[in-house]
Amino acid sequence: MSARPFPYQALPRPGWVWAVVAVLAGLVAMGVTAALGLWAAGAADLPDGAFPRVVAATVVTSVGGAVEFSGDAGGLAETTAGLTVIPLSVTLVGALVIAAAFLRPLRHRAVAGAGELGAWAGKVAVLWLLGLLGLALGARQTFRIPLGEGAISEIGDLFGLTPEVGFTTDVPVSLFFGLLWLAGVLLLALLVSRGAPLPGRLLRFQESVRPAAYAMVALLLACVVLGLVIGLVVAATRGHPAETFAVLLLGLPNLAWLALTLGMGATWDGRVEGPFGLPMPHVLDQVLRSEDVEAVDVGVLAEHDARWWWLVVAAVLLVLAAAFVMAARSPERVRLWQHAVRTAVALALTVLMICLVGGVSASYGLSVVGIGDLGGDLAGELFLRPRVWSALGLAVLWGLVTGFLGGLLARGTRRRGARP
Secondary structure (H helix, E strand, C coil): CCCCCCHHHHCCCCCHHHHHHHHHHHHHHHHHHHHHHHHHCCHHHCHHHCHHHHHHHHHHHHCCCEEEEEEECCCCEEEEEEEECCCHHHHHHHHHHHHHHHHHHHCCCCECCHHHHHHHHHHHHHHHHHHHHHHHHHCCEEEECCCCCCHHHHHHHHHCCCCEEEEEEEHHHHHHHHHHHHHHHHHHHHHHCCCCCECHHHHHHHHHHHHHHHHHHHHHHHHHHHHHHHHHHHHHHCCCHHHHHHHHHHHHHHHHHHHHHHHCCCCEEEEEECCCCCCCCHHHHHHHCCCCCEEECHHHHHHHCHHHHHHHHHHHHHHHHHHHHHHHCCCCCCCHHHHHHHHHHHHHHHHHHHHHHCCEEEEEEEEECCECCCCCCCEEEEEEEECHHHHHHHHHHHHHHHHHHHHHHHHHCCCCCCCC
């Protein structure tokens, strides 16, 4: 009598239909999130039916795509504009939906070959690139900049100025970073999910990598959930709900993960000039609105409002909880110093990711016959960038301490590999 095959061997491999579902679900979720956020921000009133193109550009930038700006104001004038920001709310929604759809056909398998996983990921990647290409080609528009009233308007009438600014996407760059983003999402999905199959050669790494990946993803999501609760309370109690929901739907992780690094002691440099402003919180906008570049940390913010010290308390609780979860999901035989080192490495990589995606840069201006600042809110600059090396050093220190403490707290829990 022949041996009965393992259950996972009899299951069909995921095909193109499910790949279409995965990619389409991700793009729709990202598009709806971006559209709602932009609608709350007032972008639905843009002229010439530009709203769908702005939504497409937002989705493209959410996966690392590049949007290029160009300006024209006639022979005697020049307009300039630039924007570098990732709407991480859209990014996070897309990552969660695509990761869940990618793992769904694999849920009944214990082991999968590298070729099978590569073929499944390749189908998703091909369809993803096609969808992203369509969005990148459709994300282009030109807007006219109103000159307002008074002297600025008179200068415009005198010289016949009609300043315009437009945006297009750098298609090759957008496709490259979009594919890189998808690869990161799929790899992280395999690492985080305990039930996801891995090739046999990689099974020996799952005991060290999977608990760390799960704990760091849980940490990031916990920060977002906490920020969402605070945002909803602000929307209900302080007015301006539309602006608050715009921030939640477009940039909630930007603020939540920035707050996490500030609570861990990191420093960010920034400056705000002109009509630009950070949507939330208002204290940060006040600190950065100066003539020189300002260094922002939790101590500087606490000088304006002592409640900012609660960021330190929140960071301690959240990072320690993540270290405990990581230790509780690790085998019993892992030693305390190993927990500490693994937590330090995982937390440093997490903070590095926040530093890479959390920066903001925006600028625009109008100059006439060499005069660069005409007033009337026709020029401005905003940027916020981290001090990466100091942030990584603090993350390593936090990881060593909380990893050791988390390992101690997890000693009383039942874990894999424990002796009866």
